[in-house]
Amino acid sequence: MSTDTADTTGPASPAGRPLLELRGLRKEFGGRRTNVAVDDVSLDVHEGETLALVGESGCGKTTLTRLLLGLLEPTAGSVSFGGQDLATLTAAELRGTRRQMQVVLQDPYSSMNPRMRITDIVAEPLVTHDPEARGRRARARTRQRVGELLEAVGLDAGIQDRYPHEFSGGQRQRISIARALALHPRMLVLDEPTSALDVSVQATVLDLLADLQQRLGLTYVFVSHNLAVVAQVADRVAVMSRGRLVEVGETAAVLRTPRHPYTRQLFDAVPVLDPRRGRRAAARASSPTGEAGR
Structure with a gap:
């Protein structure tokens, strides 16, 4: 991956190997004209952490979550959960593994x-x-x-x-x-779980998710467009563009000093009251420390 990124595998896990491991993951669709939805993605998610997956619509986030849940077969690469490569499991073993990873969708009614x-x-x-x-x-x-x-x-x-x-x-x-x-389950994939809710309701759902994670020791993969929400809930953030991971790192560090041009462009698109404040102000407004009000 020829990008200026933080280490995609993240910090060493105190419990040993990560709960979820993605290695060289690629997914192609189509026949004569191949569409590459996910391209050479390697990523670790550690037990008990919240990893946020961000990027514009069509960047490959949904396809990546389906791959890591075992709902799609990768064209290349591997997905391992709890040390087991999903591609090597029997139907019965895969069924047992799927008990341990569940999903919460954006629109609960649908x-x-x-x-x-x-x-x-x-x-x-x-x-x-x-x-x-x-x-x-x-x-x-x-x-x-x-x-x-x-x-x-x-x-x-x-x-x-x-x-x-x-x-x-x-x-x-x-x-x-x-x-x-x-x-x-050990892991929940949260696909934009608050984007369809009013702001006040969003806060109560986020508080609930934080409480459940603490009480039950859950691991979250949190898909979101909302950088303020990401700043509040995520330990690390992975930024996707055109099917690739372009930046992965600790949330505070990525929000404060994004390395990749696409990440900076993504943050520049965040609406702010005074456009002259630019990206740095938008990042501060998203900060859980509340620096924007100082």
Whole structure:
């Protein structure tokens, strides 16, 4: 990768090898005219950290997250989770690995069947992966587990018999998070989880995610366009452009002194009240230390 970047593998993990390892990952689409969506991506994600993946629309973020979840097969390269190369796993082994990595999507309503009650929506991963959660005899036990999950995300366990349209956007996103937690995953891929929410609701969802990460030891891959959110939640940030990683580093360092021209261009596009303040002011406005108000 011929770019001026920080080390894509990040700092040494105190627990040994990373939870997620991407090596030389490439994904091509098309026939005669090949479209390279992901090109030579190598990246580590360590247990318990939040890695933010940023870049403009069409840069390859969505394709990369599908690759790391095992939903797409790479054209070249490898994805390893917990030390296991996904390409070498049997169908049964891959099924077990997928329990450990779940996804929360941008629009929670579109990810829910409007004809299903909340209890069935949240229990869907349990029913799919755990034979003991199926059948009438398991119904009471499953409802109890769903109630616990709903309470864990700040909702009342008594909402189980209601439908998705009866809830606000923020409540639906909490329901999506509860569903993602059903199988006790080690990692969550959060695909723009707050971009469809009002600013005040965004803050409560971000607080919830931070609390869950601390209590459950979760690892997050956080896809976002919002640099202010990235500054608040991410330990490290990976910047994508045209399918490649152009810069990876500690969030504060990348926001303060971006090395790659594309990263600087991305930050320059952040709206500020006074355009003369430029990129440095935009980065300060995104800083969790609140330097913009000084």
